[in-house]
Amino acid sequence: MSQLQPPEEFPFPFPPYNIQTDFMRKLFSVLEEGQLGIFESPTGTGKSLSLICGALTWLKQHADHHKAELIRKIEESKSTQDDDGLDWFTAATKRIEGKEEARRCQEELLLLEKQEERINALRKRTKVVKNPKIQNLNNEFDELFRDLHHVQEDLRRELNAINGEDVLPSEEQTLLLDDYNSDDEEGDGKREGEKEQDKGCLKIFYCSRTHSQLSQFVREVQKTVFGEEARVVSLASRQNLCVNEAVNKLSNISLMNDRCLELRKGKKGKTTKQTDDGTSSKKKRTSSGCPYYQHTAVEELADQVLLEVQDIEQLVGLGKKMKSCPYYAARSAIRDAQVVVLPYNTLLHRPTRESYGINLYNNVVVVDEAHNLLETISNIHSVFVSLRQLQGAYAQLSQYLQRYSKRLSPRNLLYLKQILFFMHAIIKMLGGGSKRVGASGASPVTPIPTPSSRMLPVYSFLAETLTDNLNLFKLVQYIEKSKIAHKLHSFTQHFEGSVKINSLSHKSPVTSPTSSTSSFLAKLSASKQASAKQTQAKPKENIKPEVTKKTEEQQQEEEGEEVVMGSPLMQVTELLRALQHATADGRILVTVGSQPRHSSVKYLLLNPASHFQDIVTQCRSVVVAGGTMQPISEFKNQLFLSAGGEESRVQHFSCGHVVPAKQLLPVVLPQGPTGLTLDFTYQHRTDPKVLDELGRVLVNVCTVVPGGVVCFLPSYDYEHKVRAHFTSSGVLTRLSAKKKVFWEPKKANQLDAVLNDYAKTIKLTASNTSGMSGSLLLSVVGGKMSEGINFSDELGRCVVMVGLPYPNTHSPELKEKMLYLNKNVSTGQDGKTAGSVFYENLCFKAVNQSIGRAIRHKQDYASILLLDHRYSRPTSIQALPGWISKHLRVTTKFPEAFGLLRKFFVEKRAEGTVS
Numbered sequence: 001m002s003q004l005q006p007p008e009e010f011p012f013p014f015p016p017y018n019i020q021t022d023f024m025r026k027l028f029s030v031l032e033e034g035q036l037g038i039f040e041s042p043t044g045t046g047k048s049l050s051l052i053c054g055a056l057t058w059l060k061q062h063a064d065h066h067k068a069e070l071i072r073k074i075e076e077s078k079s080t081q082d083d084d085g086l087d088w089f090t091a092a093t094k095r096i097e098g099k100e101e102a103r104r105c106q107e108e109l110l111l112l113e114k115q116e117e118r119i120n121a122l123r124k125r126t127k128v129v130k131n132p133k134i135q136n137l138n139n140e141f142d143e144l145f146r147d148l149h150h151v152q153e154d155l156r157r158e159l160n161a162i163n164g165e166d167v168l169p170s171e172e173q174t175l176l177l178d179d180y181n182s183d184d185e186e187g188d189g190k191r192e193g194e195k196e197q198d199k200g201c202l203k204i205f206y207c208s209r210t211h212s213q214l215s216q217f218v219r220e221v222q223k224t225v226f227g228e229e230a231r232v233v234s235l236a237s238r239q240n241l242c243v244n245e246a247v248n249k250l251s252n253i254s255l256m257n258d259r260c261l262e263l264r265k266g267k268k269g270k271t272t273k274q275t276d277d278g279t280s281s282k283k284k285r286t287s288s289g290c291p292y293y294q295h296t297a298v299e300e301l302a303d304q305v306l307l308e309v310q311d312i313e314q315l316v317g318l319g320k321k322m323k324s325c326p327y328y329a330a331r332s333a334i335r336d337a338q339v340v341v342l343p344y345n346t347l348l349h350r351p352t353r354e355s356y357g358i359n360l361y362n363n364v365v366v367v368d369e370a371h372n373l374l375e376t377i378s379n380i381h382s383v384f385v386s387l388r389q390l391q392g393a394y395a396q397l398s399q400y401l402q403r404y405s406k407r408l409s410p411r412n413l414l415y416l417k418q419i420l421f422f423m424h425a426i427i428k429m430l431g432g433g434s435k436r437v438g439a440s441g442a443s444p445v446t447p448i449p450t451p452s453s454r455m456l457p458v459y460s461f462l463a464e465t466l467t468d469n470l471n472l473f474k475l476v477q478y479i480e481k482s483k484i485a486h487k488l489h490s491f492t493q494h495f496e497g498s499v500k501i502n503s504l505s506h507k508s509p510v511t512s513p514t515s516s517t518s519s520f521l522a523k524l525s526a527s528k529q530a531s532a533k534q535t536q537a538k539p540k541e542n543i544k545p546e547v548t549k550k551t552e553e554q555q556q557e558e559e560g561e562e563v564v565m566g567s568p569l570m571q572v573t574e575l576l577r578a579l580q581h582a583t584a585d586g587r588i589l590v591t592v593g594s595q596p597r598h599s600s601v602k603y604l605l606l607n608p609a610s611h612f613q614d615i616v617t618q619c620r621s622v623v624v625a626g627g628t629m630q631p632i633s634e635f636k637n638q639l640f641l642s643a644g645g646e647e648s649r650v651q652h653f654s655c656g657h658v659v660p661a662k663q664l665l666p667v668v669l670p671q672g673p674t675g676l677t678l679d680f681t682y683q684h685r686t687d688p689k690v691l692d693e694l695g696r697v698l699v700n701v702c703t704v705v706p707g708g709v710v711c712f713l714p715s716y717d718y719e720h721k722v723r724a725h726f727t728s729s730g731v732l733t734r735l736s737a738k739k740k741v742f743w744e745p746k747k748a749n750q751l752d753a754v755l756n757d758y759a760k761t762i763k764l765t766a767s768n769t770s771g772m773s774g775s776l777l778l779s780v781v782g783g784k785m786s787e788g789i790n791f792s793d794e795l796g797r798c799v800v801m802v803g804l805p806y807p808n809t810h811s812p813e814l815k816e817k818m819l820y821l822n823k824n825v826s827t828g829q830d831g832k833t834a835g836s837v838f839y840e841n842l843c844f845k846a847v848n849q850s851i852g853r854a855i856r857h858k859q860d861y862a863s864i865l866l867l868d869h870r871y872s873r874p875t876s877i878q879a880l881p882g883w884i885s886k887h888l889r890v891t892t893k894f895p896e897a898f899g900l901l902r903k904f905f906v907e908k909r910a911e912g913t914v915s
Contacts, residue, residue: 019655024054077102085864114791218311233337263290301329372625377608387599393568425465489567609642657883663861670869695731702738707794792856844879
């Protein structure tokens with residue numbers, strides 16, 4: 001098949017810059033040739049629009065070209081004549097191959113034409129006013145069939161009761177596990193999500209880090225010509241898409257998922273009917289299932305999603321209007337979509353991807369904001385399980401097993417006991433299961449464990465816990481197919497509600513994993529006797545590890561440590577799933593603390609490429625894009641090549657900034673106003689002299705810089721120390737006379753208020769010619785404000801980087817990662833080990849993201865101050881983005897740097913760009 005060439009012009013909403021045209025042409029070629037692209041385009045250069053127009057132009061032209069090629073091949077097969085020069089066998093073989101190729105082309109063409117006919121029919125149908133009576137009848141039929149199923153179940157239970165069989169209450173019937181057969185006995189062996197299905201048309205899967213970024217991308221699509229014709233579907237979690245108040249009011253995503261699945265299965269609930277005086281009279285059965293999960297309504301909403309480009313907020317609004325579920329409608333629309341917009345986790349986590357029915361084969365993946373893609377993959381597939389979660393899961397499953405053991409099949413019992421054995425082994429390793437008897441026959445107490453931290457290979461962890469003889473693959477498969485985690489959550493909801501596990505101090509005895517089981521069964525028996533006397537009152541059994549009475553001091557100490565979980569077994573399942581992977585790709589960090597809340601196990605993924613391999617090998621093309629993608633070698637070697645990509649397929653594109661050089665002033669400042677060297681290494685940055693010098697620099701900066709100044713500090717701990725020193729030394733008072741000072745909060749729910757006040761102050765004080773003018777925001781590198789937040793125009797006229805934010809070298813996780821890289825990745829040309837290069841890259845990725853918060857468009861201008869003598873090193877300068885390093889001014893004395901800063905803003909004032 002002949003290849004398409006990039007067009008001379010792209011349908012851009014406005015005349016594009018040259019760098020945008022170059023970006024789109026390169027992207028077009030990468031997609032057409034099936035390559036792996038690394039695209040670097042600074043923030044403010046229209047990267048999102050370039051991705052949209054370049055990719056969708058290719059998608060449209062490729063679809064038209066592909067259809068024409070199918071028709072051509074079919075026509076050629078009809079007119080093909082036997083070659084007289086070939087022997088009969090060769091000629092017959094060629095003829096058969098030609099017919100087979102023609103048949104395949106005919107089938108593919110037929111599918112494409114059917115899809116086009118269906119979409120065209122949908123477009124015509126939207127012009128016809130729908131009859132609301134028909135819609136109501138459809139919903140009533142769906143509800144009728146659902147209720148019929150429950151009537152059948154009630155009849156079956158009544159017949160069993162007549163025959164003298166021991167029957168569970170109707171509310172508990174759904175909690176039982178179905179009989180389970182292993183793959184060998186089923187004879188099928190297909191994983192869920194791997195069933196053969198029509199994958200529909202060629203798709204572009206666009207993913208980014210946050211839902212707000214995805215919504216922004218969709219809004220950019222709406223601005224282009226593709227907003228009228230492209231079929232774009234936005235995927236998100238139930239937390240973002242659910243419109244059922246009974247679900248979206250729940251406290252966390254795990255509880256929401258569990259409740260949604262219960263309602264989807266049509267599980268009925270009961271509510272208490274109240275009299276006029278407020279007293280409860282009787283239980284009233286509620287309607288079954290979710291009112292928004294009606295098949296007809298969901299399909300109609302899915303059709304509407306395909307016809308009109310909508311972001312997440314618009315999709316939710318439409319779902320409420322049509323009384324239909326946006327979450328399942330979006331999933332239903334994937335098959336016919338051309339562009340699927342989804343968050344990182346949905347694409348990069350294979351079980352999640354399969355649950356959505358996403359088929360990557362021969363499709364295109366575009367990963368935006370990909371500067372931390374390697375770290376993101378590692379974090380998604382690393383699993384943390386605390387001792388409290390393990391104890392909670394063990395208690396729940398033990399109670400479930402003891403209550404229903406006589407009703408479960410032998411195979412169910414076998415797998416449940418294996419899961420219990422696995423959890424008990426880890427609890428024992430963490431010191432949560434052993435006891436010693438106190439003096440004079442006192443109650444057993446738990447010995448205080450010695451705090452320790454160990455890094456183990458997977459095989460050593462399995463051997464030490466005596467779980468290396470378990471078939472982890474079958475165990476995970478059992479959990480997935482039996483839905484035991486969801487059953488367990490419903491079980492705890494039925495008897496108590498969400499499991500609440502309080503962290504215990506070392507003074508309180510920690511129960512063994514089985515202690516709460518006997519307590520639960522005793523209370524359950526007592527509650528049954530009580531219910532015989534008073535049938536109206538439903539018992540409320542307690543399902544939680546026993547906790548002895550605590551003193552007021554202990555309760556205060558543990559306040560805020562309560563963890564509310566849906567089903568802690570889900571987290572244990574993730575650990576089991578992680579242990580299935582190649583042992584060389586991961587490690588287990590075992591942490592034993594002096595208190596149970598400090599004990600945990602964590603699976604660390606050391607080779608993220610192993611989980612990117614499916615994407616690289618199955619997709620037609622993969623593109624990773626970002627504002628700063630340096631170092632490119634890291635993406636090439638540790639991502640694409642390590643994931644099975646060929647070196648010849650890897651392409652790189654990088655462009656400069658659209659902002660003229662005169663509107664940017666990056667300066668390295670190695671000394672402060674008194675001549676003190678600015679050394680913000682960990683050993684010196686808390687020195688009072690260094691802190692005083694930092695204060696003098698900021699006071700001078702705030703004197704000459706209008707609008708907003710954003711200062712990035714290496715960590716939250718250092719932010720706390722700077723704040724304390726500035727307050728006690730009077731620096732804060734001097735800064736407040738120049739600008740209103742704000743500090744980045746640790747709590748996410750306080751972030752919006754701080755940002756709003758910061759921006760409001762800048763706007764209100766913009767006209768001040770004397771006194772306080774503007775704002776100073778002290779933030780943290782890698783915090784909430786260093787990524788995803790734009791400080792454009794007056795919000796960020798100067799960005800100050802304090803020191804180099806190197807990570808903690810004593811971190812066991814970082815040490816293990818560096819050792820892994822040194823062993824498995826070749827040394828660079830400069831002789832540095834792969835581990836040390838990784839360590840440097842972590843630092844400068846954070847720096848580049850922080851300083852990129854300013855300069856957001858062509859008319860913007862800002863200064864960037866790098867406070868540390870180490871920034872003047874050639875290696876540091878090379879690690880900065882090209883559009884900054886080529887304009888960087890390395891000064892030796894503070895007066896020189898201050899003079900450049902003053903001159904820069906004086907010139908802007910003279911140009912009329914400073915108000």
